[in-house]
Amino acid sequence: MTLDVGTVRKDFPILDRKVRGGRPLIYLDSANTSQKPRQVIDAISGFYERHNANIHRATHELGEEATEAYEGARIKVAGFVGAHDESEIVFTKNVSEAINLVAYSMGNASAAGGPERFRLGPGDEIVVTEMEHHSNLVPWQLLCQRTGATLRWFGVTADGRLDLSNVDDLITERTKLVSLVHQSNVLGTFNPVRLIADKAHAVGALVLADAAQSVPHIPVSVPDLGADFLGFTGHKLCGPTGIGVLWARRQLLDEMPPFLGGGEMIETVWMDRTTFAAPPHKFEAGTMPIAEAAGLSAAIDYLNETGRDAIARHEEELLTDALGQLGEIKGLRILGPAEAVDRGTAISFEVDGVHPHDVSQVLDELGIAVRAGHHCAWPLHRALGVQASTRASFYLYNTHEEVAALAAGIRQAQQFFGVA
């Protein structure tokens, strides 16, 4: 299957928009959030127009339909990442919540004598990497503060890869959990999750992969990846905001204490105690994002029907083109791998003499949407000796003409600020 970008673009109504006084929108900020195809927008409005009700508890036809939409989405997601079955899929509001769910569950296990492999205390270690998004760093800092465990991390090489030189010093019998990003949201780098997971499992540690940036772009199969937990979010893969996913091996979900307490996560409740529902419902307290689940389901259908391999190939061509065109700009430095090998379509860069905010402002004036700042990865920027960067990121609906417009826009910013 090959991807016809012209056909794809017709599915995304927002791509017809004009911005900044009539310029066609060039949307290069999909690593931040992706745009939504008509199919997803229709699924959400269709749910509210015809099927809206609460799930699991409503004893009427609409309630049955809403439950079917929500639980059907869970089955769809399970198939999407190759889970053993849908009971391994927990819906959250985003990846941050998925990661916090694991962190707080481990904290609860530590406080209340839960299963040993989730318990943390002084002498235990959690290992992350220096290229984490804050969402896969701060929850572990907080957990270490609560439990007295120690946080350690992999460094990053100058070319933006994970520094694996001290892997055997970092992953030891003291390690309880390794949590790492599958694809860096700044550098685009793909990390060798399988290799690290094998090392972690050899010492009895658990592994969490933050797949927010990888799952939207390439087929990810949880048995192949080798992690115990996988987090990703709907809004970066053409789905709505407000719904994320935690996949975990069923046995772990069985053993883990709950995170949030409330309605729908219980089995029986007395005034002084509660027993909990079986996974995944044990981790889904309160009314969940039901319409969003319907939208996520439609997004997965959309990606599958467009062809996941075709999307990946199209993006690789865009990536090669963009790395080439940006690489030719004098005074521009790409952060992260300069070649399209083990690398995704997020490209962060510095422009000599022009602050990222100023680069992005000139691009915005030309209708080109990018992101500027530290992209929620402040320690990574510090490690690379960079205060902030500009990031362009590409998805299935982007074109080679848009890559050329980006390169021309950067040159215009250099001229505007008198550095070229």
Next chain:
Amino acid sequence: MQIESLYQEIILDHYRNPHHRGLREPFDAEVHHVNPTCGDEVTLRVTLKDVGGDPVVTDVSYDTLGCSISQASASVMADLVIGKPVSEAMRISQEFLELMQSKGTAQPDEDVLEDAVAFAGVSKYPARIKCALLGWMAWKDATGQALETTTGQAS
């Protein structure tokens, strides 16, 4: 380009040749402020002189890492407040804040804001307002602290 309403020539001049830049001694208070969305930073020192009643801002020195808007704004701010009584400088600061919150609708008073009127266009770009305010907020914070140490007053 419409962008020229944002990047006025006065702003670009201050960005290229910032006034009062660098950290100087002595000082009464030093603060470090960051813009958490982009990582821009300013370290800013304030020196006051107690002249009985309303102290005077005798120096503002600073070191910034940031975009053209935040750097130029710090430069313009230092020009405006150095030599002024604290109460007057605070009024100017308030007027600048109101200009930034005006969404492009305010008519800035050039007699009060001088070069800072050039930032009126910034108020139309919500993502950049924090850039323009970074130095001002640092100055306000440092001055509050300096008032406590030099005059024993609460700010």
